Amino acid sequence: MAVTSSSMLLRNFSTAGKVVQSVRATSRIVFSTGELIRVLPYTRSSRFICSTRAAHNEEAAAKAAAAVADTGAPTIFDKIIAKEIPSDIVYEDENVLAFRDINPQAPVHVLVIPKLRDGLTMLSNAEPRHVDVLGKLLHASKIVAEKEGILDGFRVVINNGAEACQSVYHLHLHVLGGRQMKWPPG
Ligand code: 5GP
Numbered sequence: 001m002a003v004t005s006s007s008m009l010l011r012n013f014s015t016a017g018k019v020v021q022s023v024r025a026t027s028r029i030v031f032s033t034g035e036l037i038r039v040l041p042y043t044r045s046s047r048f049i050c051s052t053r054a055a056h057n058e059e060a061a062a063k064a065a066a067a068v069a070d071t072g073a074p075t076i077f078d079k080i081i082a083k084e085i086p087s088d089i090v091y092e093d094e095n096v097l098a099f100r101d102i103n104p105q106a107p108v109h110v111l112v113i114p115k116l117r118d119g120l121t122m123l124s125n126a127e128p129r130h131v132d133v134l135g136k137l138l139h140a141s142k143i144v145a146e147k148e149g150i151l152d153g154f155r156v157v158i159n160n161g162a163e164a165c166q167s168v169y170h171l172h173l174h175v176l177g178g179r180q181m182k183w184p185p186g
Helices: 016-022 053-066 076-081 128-148
Strands: 028-032 038-040 089-092 096-100 108-114 154-159 173-177
Touching: 076 096, 076 108, 089 108, 089 128, 096 128, 108 128, 128 154, 128 173
Parallel strands: none
Antiparallel strands: 028 038, 028 154, 089 096, 096 108, 108 173, 154 173
16 A cells, blocks of 8 residues: 655654554554554644544544543443443454444454453553553454455554544454555545
């Protein structure tokens, strides 16, 4: 996937080893197979991220959710982990749960979450103690892609903060595939 070097939003400025240190509170992190990790930096204009009416609704929901982001309050994902509400589970192990997104944005859209949140409401809260589980989440994403038959082309996204339209404050990786992805992601 080519990078549009003329766009400020699309500058590659991070490599895999530095992503946790580089991420800001309002950035969107996109991993794609076969390329470096990219981090889209903070932009003052949220229209870059949410430009349609539907997306503005998403933005409003994300900003409302951000108001309770770091209270440590339970989220809907706690109920999914506890199996108190149903979900379509694709993969599960001791540390990770992967289930289909209720509002899929691609033929394959699976959320990969840590079973123990441990302060990881969002990636920008990552601490050195989280390195192990962060690796497990990425590895689980690969397993999900394999199980879903999209290993040759898939995208892993973490929305971090309101300006990236994060709406659930329990760290989650979106695994997307089954269609041609576009760039920029919008
Ligand atoms: P975010 O916007 O925070 O990056 O992603 C949260 C995702 O969680 C959204 O894509 C949304 O569709 C999904 N989601 C929210 N509530 C539920 C739910 O109850 N079940 C499932 N399976 N997905 C959910």
